Amino acid sequence: MTPKQEDIEKAKRIRKGDVRTASRLIRNIEDQIPEAKTTIKHIFPHTGKAHIIGITGPPGAGKSTLADALIGSFREKNKTVGVLAVDPTSPFTGGALLGDRIRMQRHAEDHGVFVRSLATRGALGGLSKAVGDAVHVLDAMGKDIIIIETVGTGQQEVEIINHSHTVIVVLVPGMGDEIQAIKAGIMEIADIFVINKADRDGSRQLYAELMAMLDMANISSDGWRPPIIRIENVFEPISFQKKLEELSGKIEGHFQYLMDSQLLGDRLRRKSMMEINEALRASILEPVLKELAENGELEMMAEKLIQKKSDPYSLAEEIAGRYLKNVP
Amino acid sequence: MEDKKIRVMVAKPGLDGHDRGARVLARCFRDAGFEVIYTGCHQTPEQIVAAAIQEDVDLVGLSCLSGAHRYLFPRVVELLKQHGADDITVIGGGIIPDQDFQMLYDAGLKAIFTPGASLDSIVEWVKTNVKPMP
Amino acid sequence: MYFAEKILEESRELNQKWEDEVRRTVSSFPEQKARWSTVSDLEIRRLYTPEDIKDMDYARDIGVPGEYPFLRGNQSTGYRGRYWTFRMFSGMGSARDTNERWRMLLRQGQTGLSTAFDFPTLMGYDSDSPKARGEVGRCGVAIDTLEDFLALMEGIPMDKVTTSMTINPPATALWAMYCAAAELKGVPLGKIGGTIQNDMLKEFIxxxxxxxxxxxxxxxxxxxxxxxxxxVPKWNPISISGYHIREAGSTAVQELAFTLRDGIEYVEDVIRRKGLSVDDFAPRLSFFFNSHIDFFEEICKMRAARRLWAKVMKDRFKAQNPRSMWMRFHTQTAGCSLTAQQPYNNIVRTAVEALAAVLGGTQSLHTNSLDEVLCLPSDHAVEIALRTQQIIAEETGVANTIDPLAGSYFVEALTNEMEEKAWEYIHKIDDMGGMIAAIEKGFPQLEIADAAYNFQKQIDSCEKTMVGVNKYITSEAQAIPMLEIDDKVEMEQISRLKAVRRKRDGKAHKKSMDDIRQACRKGKNVMPYCIEAVKNLASVQEICDVYREVYGEYRDPGLY
Structure with a gap:
């Protein structure tokens, strides 16, 4: 089999839902194996069918537990689910503890569910660089729903908006000043708020604060006012089930709204812009940087700057002139 | 730029919840630069194998302290084979009497570590014997 | 003040001289290590003097046995009245196999029974559940229905022997079986005695x-x-356990603090939910500690535990009955201190740990067998472990006098220090909103995980020694005889269970299951319904499935 045929075969197997091939491809994407891109080319035309849901929020807010519960609720409706759960890579050792999966492990044997843990490997913004392509893989496998769970560092993890149709922001009472810190960021990305552990002290206050924030925000620009769902206690099977149904109703409602209001197109455009941006960077900038690093030019240029023999812009223009046919 | 990492899964098959060793090992693998997925307690062999394949790990480390390793460990290897994933290395640890070693090696386990094995020796074994796929 | 001013002055003077001397010595002959610490990494100083306990008040902080604050023991006569109970934890294979082992132990002089159940029973699954594959009878005895339980108690005088059952989530079902078995044997509930572990908080932790x-x-x-x-007034309905917290890798202080904070949580719940007053039930609360290899740390932990609990009961819960203030506890030597390498060394470790438990004033003791790190203990190994206790009790003379280490500068100072550190944890957990809230945050779990990792690092770097593991290693393996569980046990147990299901009265069985379900939904006490259900041959899993259905299932949050 020629390499090309092999890639076509792989793409076919993935479209048939072959877990081994899909998980290996995600691995190759993470490892930045060049051949992985070729396979992506073959599956890309078959993507775009899934509803992509992002879950973000501070650590300990219960994101994984919520993801687990949502898997259960989508499965009851016979929808297949793919999950990408992101955890941080240690900057010191390069290792990572990928712990989100534990809470979803009860679905491991369900063929309609595919859970994959990703490490950030240095990427900022609460996601991994591989997320975009990994979503394509799950999408091509035919998953109806794709859930992306961010790291949850408590920092602004707004990157998730570029990858999802519906963003759920999970909060818990008693975070103190943290809510202030993340307010600005989450206000712009949240489509749905969940207040977890809402039977705790401070839950009313959190709810009131969110309501006030939503009142102040300029909702009319896209017309969707993010609902706030309060989940009192995930250990209370009956009440939790009810809240879960409410939440999945809102998720579906939001997707429907996107479609009806043409906003889906806006989101797709935003996602595509980001993808092409990243792809350009990967195919133009990275090879150039690599070459300059390898032949020592990068260092020489730095030296020139230190000695004030040149400036960054002139150097960049010189390089651009050498590599690109038409410099604007 | 290629950036290959060893991915390992630390798994606790069976009903015993004595996870001290498993959790210490998971941390230690992280500190060795691996990407580590921990399954949590009370997993069936079926759950472990499904997770190992979805996560595309290079190694599965099984920990069992209840004496049920005689059934559970070989079952994991067998299921991996059934799913065409027998290129995943399987090792085991826990309370495992010497006389069971041969039976477990015959079943396809590649190494067994019992209480007292140093963390360094386990990491060293993995670095020597497991290379990131493919 | 504990000492007259004159003594303190003399002590300070002597100490000053001695310190100067030490400084000179150390400058030419350095000590073996720069830092000396307990197995829990609590730093220990070179010397303790009257200065270290000068703020103690004899009557307030030490006192006499049988009196508040019970530092020196609950009983006014210590072990001179009665030794601790020699209670060996045992169970394996079928109910019949375990019954044989029990009778052997009673013949050998054991004074109480203690049941080890297999994992399916411990987790509330029947032997024929797919989750039980490979586990039936392996790590303890397999019990599915009352029929198994009756076989377990065959020939055991239930009105004379007390039985401890290490059972947690399905505790109601197993205790119901014990009660039903007693009734069927004509022993009234008022006469049976024993303990169910029944401590769930430490399971989450x-x-x-x-x-x-x-x-x-x-x-x-x-x-x-x-x-x-x-x-069932002679029964201990809970054994609030630090043992497992320690085995999971905690420090001694964490074991002490988390166990007592668990105890506080239970007391609060009973008062709030059941409307009982504290003195109604507190005398029946019992505890269970680990005795690890660090001799003095363990003794001090147990002494501190008694004083701490007495204060909790008196000050926090306003108990009036002195018996409510008693901390009665069972002790087991530390399984995690044993090594697979050079297994005969385990006899020595266990002996030292047992001695610490006795000097710490335990009421009941299990000594581990030398082979427990490899398999279930063999008859021979169990016998050595039991003899260890008998030698300590009857040959060494340590039981001659009560709390012989009291007044030692070091022992009292370390006892005080551990108590203080435990209070810090207890207050911290109070601030979090109690133990359940702390568990949901993962607080005790992560504290323990950190301690366990720290200890393993210290072993790997040889900062701490484990003989045969990181020092004095021999390459030659020592073969020891081992107990094997026949793979047939599982099949036989399954067929027994199937036979029971066939022969029982289906209607009566179904009604009693519905009754438990209703009791759960309405928040009624499930115990009477459980006793009825087991008499109708309901299995452990059938009862537990009702709990899972009504209350939901908890899964490992996997904090590490």
């Missing part, structure tokens, strides 16, 4: 044998406390 979420788990425990208080 450490041992991970869990079934339902924390809140309903504690509710079921309060049911047993209430039922025991009213109907």
């Amino acid at each position: 450490a041992q991970k044998t869990f079934m339902c979420p924390p809140e309903p788990s504690v509710k079921l425990i309060s049911d047993t406390v209430e039922f025991g208080t009213k109907h």
Whole structure:
């Protein structure tokens, strides 16, 4: 089999839902194996069918537990689910503890569910660089729903908006000043708020604060006012089930709204812009940087700057002139 | 730029919840630069194998302290084979009497570590014997 | 003040001189290590003097045995009245196999029984559940229905021997079987004595044998406390356990603090939920500690535990009855201190740990067998472990006098220090909103995980020694005889269970299951319904499935 045929075969197997091939491809994407891109080319035309849901929020807010519960609720409706759960890579050792999966492990044997843990490997913004392509893989496998769970560092993890149709922001009472810190960021990305552990002290206050924030925000620009769902206690099977149904109703409602209001197109455009941006960077900038690093030019240029023999812009223009046919 | 990492899964098959060793090992693998997925307690062999394949790990480390390793460990290897994933290395640890070693090696386990094995020796074994796929 | 000013002055003077001397010595002959610490990494100083305990008040802080604050023991006569109970934890294979082992132990002079169940029973699954594959009878005895339980108790005088059952999520079902078995044997509930471990909080914290979420788990425990208080007055309905917390890798202080904070949580729940007053039930609360290899740390931990609990009961819960202030506890030597390498060394470790437990004033003791790190203990190994206790009790003379280490500068100072550190944890957990809230945050779990990792690093770097593991290693393996469980046990147990299911009265069985379900839904005490159900041959899993259905299932949050 020629390499090309092999890639076509792989793409076919993935479209048939072959877990081994899909998980290996995600691995190759993470490892930045060049051949992985070729396979992506073959599956890309078959993507775009899934509803992509992002879950973000501070650590300990219960994101994984919520993801687990949502898997259960989508499965009851016979929808297949793919999950990408992101955890941080240690900057010191390069290792990572990928712990989100534990809470979803009860679905491991369900063929309609595919859970994959990703490490950030240095990427900022609460996601991994591989997320975009990994979503394509799950999408091509035919998953109806794709859930992306961010790291949850408590920092602004707004990157998730570029990858999802519906963003759920999970909060818990008693975070103190943290809510202030993340307010600005989450206000712009949240489509749905969940207040977890809402039977705790401070839950009313959190709810009131969110309501006030939503009142102040300029909702009319896209017309969707993010609902706030309060989940009192995930250990209370009956009440939790009810809240879960409410939440999945809102998720579906939001997707429907996107479609009806043409906003889906806006989101797709935003996602595509980001993808092409990243792809350009990967195919133009990275090879150039690599070459300059390898032949020592990068260092020489730095030296020139230190000695004030040149400036960054002139150097960049010189390089651009050498590599690109038409410099604007 | 290629950036290959060893991915390992630390798994606790069976009903015993004595996870001290498993959790210490998971941390230690992280500190060795691996990407580590921990399954949590009370997993069936079926759950472990499904997770190992979805996560595309290079190694599965099984920990069992209840004496049920005689059934559970070989079952994991067998299921991996059934799913065409027998290129995943399987090792085991826990309370495992010497006389069971041969039976477990015959079943396809590649190494067994019992209480007292140093963390360094386990990491060293993995670095020597497991290379990131493919 | 503990010492006259003159003594303190002399002590300071002598100490000053001695320190100067030490400084000179150390400058030419350095000590073996720069830092000396307990197995829990608590730093220990070179010397303790009257200065270290000068703020103690003899009557307030030390006192006499049988009097508040009970530092020196609950009983005014210590072990001179009665030795601790020699209680060996045992169970394997079928009920019949275990019954044989028990009778052997009673013949050998053991004075109480202690049951080890297999994992399916511990987790509330029947032997024929797919989850039980490979585990039936392996790590303890397999019990599915009352028929198994009756075989277990065959020939055991239930009105004379007390039995401890290490059972947690399905504790109501197993205790119901014990009660039903007694009734069938004509022994009234008022006459049976024993303990069910029944401590779920430490399962969430450490041992991970869990079934339902924390809140309903504690509710079921309060049911047993209430039922025991009213109907089974000689029973200990809970054994609040630090043992497993320690085995999971905690420090001694964490074991002490988390165990006592668990105790506080249970007491609060019973008072709030059942409306009992503290003195109604507190005398029946019992505890269970680990005795690890660091001799003095363990002794001090146990002494501190007694004083701490007495204060908790008196000050926090306003108990009036001195018996409510008693901390009665069982001790087991540390399984995690044993090594697979050079297994005969384990006899020595266990002996030292048992001695610490006795000097710490335990009421009951299990000594580990030398082979427990490899398999279930063999008859021979169990016998050595039991003899260890008998030698300590009857040959060494340590039982001659009560609390012989009291007044030691070091022992009292370390006892005080551990108590203080435990209070810090207890207050911290109070601030979090109690133990259930702390568990949901993962606080005790992560504290323990950190300590366990730290200890393993210290072993790997040889900062701490384990003989045969990181020092004095021999390449030659020592073969020891081992107990094997026949793979047939599982099949035989399954066919026994199937036979029971065939022969039982289906209608009566179904009704009693519905009754338990209703009791759960309405928040009634489940115990009377459980006793009825097991008499109708309901299995452990059938009862637990009702709990799972009504209360939901708890899964490992996997904090590490």
